[in-house]
Amino acid sequence: xxRNRGGTLIEYLISLVLxxxxxxxxxxxxxxxxxxxxxxxxxxxxxxxxRQQVDLLLDHVRNAQSCKDAGQxxxxxxxxxxxxxYGSNSTSDVIxxxxxxxxxxxxxxSASKTVLDGVSSLEFTYYVISSGALVTTAxxxxxxxxxxxxxxxxxxxAKADVDGIERELSGLVRLRNSPYKSKL
Numbered sequence: 001x002x003r004n005r006g007g008t009l010i011e012y013l014i015s016l017v018l019x020x021x022x023x024x025x026x027x028x029x030x031x032x033x034x035x036x037x038x039x040x041x042x043x044x045x046x047x048x049x050x051r052q053q054v055d056l057l058l059d060h061v062r063n064a065q066s067c068k069d070a071g072q073x074x075x076x077x078x079x080x081x082x083x084x085x086y087g088s089n090s091t092s093d094v095i096x097x098x099x100x101x102x103x104x105x106x107x108x109x110s111a112s113k114t115v116l117d118g119v120s121s122l123e124f125t126y127y128v129i130s131s132g133a134l135v136t137t138a139x140x141x142x143x144x145x146x147x148x149x150x151x152x153x154x155x156x157x158a159k160a161d162v163d164g165i166e167r168e169l170s171g172l173v174r175l176r177n178s179p180y181k182s183k184l
Contacts, residue, residue, distance in 0.1 A: 039163075046162040051169055053104065053116040054158055057097055058173040061154050065089055066177040073149045074177050075126075080141035083124050083154065104158065118161035127153040127172075151175060 007015075064074035064085035076091075077084040082098035087108065095108045097115075104116040126143040127134040128150045137143040143151060157170040 054169040062173045121159045125155040
């Protein structure tokens with residue numbers, strides 16, 4: 001009868017090397033998936049913050065007040081990169097969103113606040129109602145003073161750097177207090 005002697009030193013070393021390779025691969029996969037999860041979380045947070053700021057801008061524009069003293073208009077001025085609207089029925093209550101360098105800035109009561117940074121482009125498009133449909137103003141990005149009372153909607157398109165990735169954020173909003181809102 002033979003006695004079972006166990007393994008040789010070479011067999012133990014080979015099993016140790018193979019175990020180290022398997023454990024190393026498992027650790028690498030775990031650390032890689034963890035770093036990817038952290039990147040996705042940071043990216044989603046940044047994306048959510050940028051989207052929230054554009055949605056807030058749209059909500060503010062939607063609620064622009066039709067100012068009687070200004071001739072029943074809600075939007076006091078507009079260009080491709082800035083928009084001013086009335087916050088109340090007073091011509092002194094003008095709120096403006098504009099692009100300043102790479103910052104989207106909100107100015108109200110002479111106080112400016114950056115609401116979104118890393119903006120590479122900002123574009124406002126203005127709409128009136130014609131034959132029951134929304135159509136852009138004669139110059140889509142700059143309504144004339146005669147078109148301001150007829151504005152019915154505004155579209156915002158912004159490109160912003162979100163954690164190193166450029167994202168396009170956009171939205172179209174109908175003006176709630178436009179005298180032309182009921183014609184659609």
